[in-house]
Amino acid sequence: MNDIRAGMRNQGLVRPRDTRVLAGVCAGLGRRFGLSPWVARLLFVLLLMVLPGSQLVVYPILWVLMPNEY
Numbered sequence: 001m002n003d004i005r006a007g008m009r010n011q012g013l014v015r016p017r018d019t020r021v022l023a024g025v026c027a028g029l030g031r032r033f034g035l036s037p038w039v040a041r042l043l044f045v046l047l048l049m050v051l052p053g054s055q056l057v058v059y060p061i062l063w064v065l066m067p068n069e070y
Helices: 002-010 025-032 037-050 054-065
Strands: none
Touching: 002 054, 025 037, 025 054, 037 054
């Protein structure tokens, strides 16, 4: 699991400490792809309405796998 976390950290996928609402997953994804945290959260909710359920599985997995920002 440390290899996965190291790979995510190398790709810039980390959960920031300053812009978290719940776990920081959407904020981290937004930062990685150049979006504001609120835009990333809005996209997450919109995807949840279009494809219900899948995000409820992906979010906790990313919560566990994405490392915290130093």
